[in-house]
Structure formats: C-alpha cells, structure tokens
Amino acid sequence: MVVLDDRALNRASLARQLLLEPAALAPRDAVAHLCGLQAQQPQEPFVGLWSRLRAFDPAELSDLLTAKRVVRTHLMRRTIHLLTAEDVLAWRTRHEAMLLQRVLGVYRRELSGMDLDELAAEGREVLDGGEARSMAELGAAVARNRPGISPRALGETLVGALIPVVQLPPRGLWRTGGAARYLPISTWLGREVEPASPDDGVGRELVRRYLAAFGPAATADIRAWSGLAGLPDAVKALRAELVSFRDVRGRELLDLPDAPRPDPDVPAPVRFLPAFDNAVLGYQDRSRVVDDEHRGVSVAGERVVLVDGRVAGTWRCTGDTVDIAPLRRFSRRERTELLERGAALAAFLSDGAGDRVRIE
Known part of the structure; x- marks a missing residue:
C-alpha cells in the first residue's frame, strides 16, 4: 500500500481546502465544497473565504445569509457552522443523536429525570409565533414550569440539540453585531429537515463530501470532524468506490479515486x-x-x-x-x-x- 508522508498529505489537504491556489468559486459554492465553515465567532468565515477565493466580496456572503441560502447553526461537533441551506436540511437529522449526547454530557445532572420530548414541545410552542428568541429568553420561558433548573441549561439544550434552529441575521453579517437569536429551521427556510434515511444515504454522502474537502483521511479523522460515531458503517458501504493509502504512523487513509493529490514539492503560499x-x-x-x-x-x-x-x-x-x-x-x-x-x-x-x- 502506498505510504503518504505528512508533506504529501499537507499538499492534498491544502488543495482540497482551496488553500493551495485561489479558487474561482462563488461564495455559496465554496461553503458547500468545504462542508461548511466554523463560525463560533461571527466574522471569521469572511476571512476564511477571503483566504480561499480568487475574488471575494464580503457583501456576497451577507446577502446569502439574508436570502436564506446559507445559515448559521449547531452541527458538526455541536459547534456553530455556516452551511448551505440544502446541507442543513439534509444533514441535521443525521447529527441529532450526537447533538443531544453532547448537551447531556454538560447538563446530565440538571436534566436528570426530565421528559425531553415535553421540553422540546414547550420550546417549539414558544417559537411557533415566528418571533426570534435568544437562548436566554427561550430558557426563561420554559423554566417557569421547572423550578430549580437553570434557564441556561434549558435554553442550551433546546437550541443546541432538541429543536433544529438557525441563528438569524444580523448576526453573522459583515461588520454587523447582533445577539444570537433563533428560529426553527422549518420556519426560517420554509422547509422541514429531511427524515433519516433507512439505508443511511446521508452518512455515505457525508463521507464522500468530507473526503472531497479534507482527504485522504482515516475514519478517526472523519469522526473528529463530524462528531459522529456511526460513520464506520457508511465507510464500509463505500469501500468499493474508495482508494486506500497509509500514513507514516501506519493508519489506513481513504480517499476518492480522482481527488487531487498534488506533488509534495508544489509550493504552498502564505x-x-x-x-x-x-x-x-x-x-x-x-x-x-x-x-x-x-x-x-x-x-x-x-x-x-x-x-x-x-x-x-x-x-x-x-x-x-x-x-x-x-x-x-x-x-x-x-x-x-x-x-x-x-x-x-x-x-x-x-x-x-x-x-x-x-x-x-
């Protein structure tokens, strides 16, 4: 099996991440190719795209947010990402169990014995009026019936796991401040998130998309990026269409056959x-x-x-x-x-x- 050293992997990753040479892509297409951009700090995606695209006007990304073509939401690793509307609708259900598990890892003691379905229903009722709410406001609204439970724990559980929500503009717009305020994805986009596919087609698509943007990579890398534990089954189903390598530490690396793997000596710009x-x-x-x-x-x-x-x-x-x-x-x-x-x-x-x- 071919061994790829760190420099070979570096150049492959830079090429997939649009960092080896500027890409002639529209901002939305770049967000899709990258499987989203980390966006805990609202202005950071603008620098991320400026560093990757041949010509980037930050107003274009702001327009995509206000036009509801990209959204800000908790997804991979339960961190805020900027993703295309289509990817959020397709991927949210596949991440549901992980999102809840990570919230419970923080608030398990406070939420012990609580009916989470009932909590989610109350949270949806608060948001059904179409008025965006902050996490604190949402937590306070459902805390009235739960004395002794911190509104923060309730609010974070609702927006971080139980209800598929997005953060609304003006948060995330270029040079614009704004508190994080939430609405359900279905209310904001006018479409429901897609249900789980019985054959886990979403899992297979996530693996393909990850490798296109990050590969070659090990299954542990896919898990670290997504936060999902169940993707080995998706990898197993895809093996016939993937190629394999090893890194210098002996790990098996998987990749798409036709994905770019540049010469390790290709110069990499600052x-x-x-x-x-x-x-x-x-x-x-x-x-x-x-x-x-x-x-x-x-x-x-x-x-x-x-x-x-x-x-x-x-x-x-x-x-x-x-x-x-x-x-x-x-x-x-x-x-x-x-x-x-x-x-x-x-x-x-x-x-x-x-x-x-x-x-x-």
Missing part, C-alpha cells in the same frame, strides 16, 4: 486562517498541518498563519494593522511574503483604510 478553521481542526491527527508542540493554538481560538503549508505563527488585527507572532524563525523570502499577504489582509479588514503589518 495563508491567513481565521479562528477554529477546519483546515486545522478537521482531523484527529493534525500533524499534516501543525506540529504537535503547537497543536494547542488551534483549539485555543488563535488565528493562525500557514507558511509552506504549515502553522508557523498566529495573527491578530488591531485597527488597520495585522500583527504576526511567529512560532518559528522566518526566512527573508517568507518574511517578504508574510508582509505582502498581511498587508492585503489588513486592507480587506479595514476596507482599504490600512495595510500595516508587523512581525513581532
């Missing part, structure tokens, strides 16, 4: 990634992108810089200035590229008002 980007978090074994000693920056919400395809620094923007904190020494050529790309990022984030970059 890329600035937003917080919690799935190009780093979308794997159980992240060694293809980040050294073990720096693995913590990706889960701490640090925005990272890729140099030669790997996490080599963190960055932040203050006013019109992008500050880069290196995790290793940069060559003169790397510093030049960082300054050029950082200036472009500063201009994007400040609407052309600034282009200052500092390397600490």
Whole structure:
C-alpha cells in the first residue's frame, strides 16, 4: 500500500481546502465544497473565504445569509457552522443523536429525570409565533414550569440539540453585531429537515463530501470532524468506490479515486486562517498541518498563519494593522511574503483604510 508522508498529505489537504491556489468559486459554492465553515465567532468565515477565493466580496456572503441560502447553526461537533441551506436540511437529522449526547454530557445532572420530548414541545410552542428568541429568553420561558433548573441549561439544550434552529441575521453579517437569536429551521427556510434515511444515504454522502474537502483521511479523522460515531458503517458501504493509502504512523487513509493529490514539492503560499478553521481542526491527527508542540493554538481560538503549508505563527488585527507572532524563525523570502499577504489582509479588514503589518 502506498505510504503518504505528512508533506504529501499537507499538499492534498491544502488543495482540497482551496488553500493551495485561489479558487474561482462563488461564495455559496465554496461553503458547500468545504462542508461548511466554523463560525463560533461571527466574522471569521469572511476571512476564511477571503483566504480561499480568487475574488471575494464580503457583501456576497451577507446577502446569502439574508436570502436564506446559507445559515448559521449547531452541527458538526455541536459547534456553530455556516452551511448551505440544502446541507442543513439534509444533514441535521443525521447529527441529532450526537447533538443531544453532547448537551447531556454538560447538563446530565440538571436534566436528570426530565421528559425531553415535553421540553422540546414547550420550546417549539414558544417559537411557533415566528418571533426570534435568544437562548436566554427561550430558557426563561420554559423554566417557569421547572423550578430549580437553570434557564441556561434549558435554553442550551433546546437550541443546541432538541429543536433544529438557525441563528438569524444580523448576526453573522459583515461588520454587523447582533445577539444570537433563533428560529426553527422549518420556519426560517420554509422547509422541514429531511427524515433519516433507512439505508443511511446521508452518512455515505457525508463521507464522500468530507473526503472531497479534507482527504485522504482515516475514519478517526472523519469522526473528529463530524462528531459522529456511526460513520464506520457508511465507510464500509463505500469501500468499493474508495482508494486506500497509509500514513507514516501506519493508519489506513481513504480517499476518492480522482481527488487531487498534488506533488509534495508544489509550493504552498502564505495563508491567513481565521479562528477554529477546519483546515486545522478537521482531523484527529493534525500533524499534516501543525506540529504537535503547537497543536494547542488551534483549539485555543488563535488565528493562525500557514507558511509552506504549515502553522508557523498566529495573527491578530488591531485597527488597520495585522500583527504576526511567529512560532518559528522566518526566512527573508517568507518574511517578504508574510508582509505582502498581511498587508492585503489588513486592507480587506479595514476596507482599504490600512495595510500595516508587523512581525513581532
């Protein structure tokens, strides 16, 4: 079996993640290809698409949100993702058990003995009027009949698991603030989420889509990205149409036969990634992108810089200035590229008002 080292996997991942060279895709098509973008921090998807697309106007993504073509919701790993409306409708039911399990992992003691079906019905009744509610408002409304239970636990259980909901604009629009307010997916999109398929066609489609955006990858990587434990059956059903490799640690890696696997020596340009980007978090074994000693920056919400395809620094923007904190020494050529790309990022984030970059 062919062995792919970390550099070969790095270049394949960069190509799938649209980070090897800018993609000539519309923002909605990029969101679909990437299986969604991490969006706990509402402005981060804009940087994620700016780093990946040949020409990106942030107003286009805002328009997609207000036109209900993309939505913000809890899904993979019970984290907020920005996804196409079609993917949310197709995938939400497949994630239902995982979403509930993760909520109960936090609030099991408070929710012990509670009738969750009854709680969900009350929550839906509160939202049936069509008025968007915050998690706190929803929790307070159902807490009236449950003395001693914290409204936060109730609200988070409802919006994070029991009721398929979306966060409404203006939250998530370009340079626009706004509290997280929720409506059921069916109310916002005018369509019900799709029921579970008896043959788990959704699971098979998730595996295919993941490999197209992240592969080659092990089943543990698919599980780490999705949070789902039941995908091995989907993988087993797909094996005849997949190809296999091994990594240097001996793990079996699966992939789509015709997916891009560039030459490991293909140059990788500097890329600035937003917080919690799935190009780093979308794997159980992240060694293809980040050294073990720096693995913590990706889960701490640090925005990272890729140099030669790997996490080599963190960055932040203050006013019109992008500050880069290196995790290793940069060559003169790397510093030049960082300054050029950082200036472009500063201009994007400040609407052309600034282009200052500092390397600490």
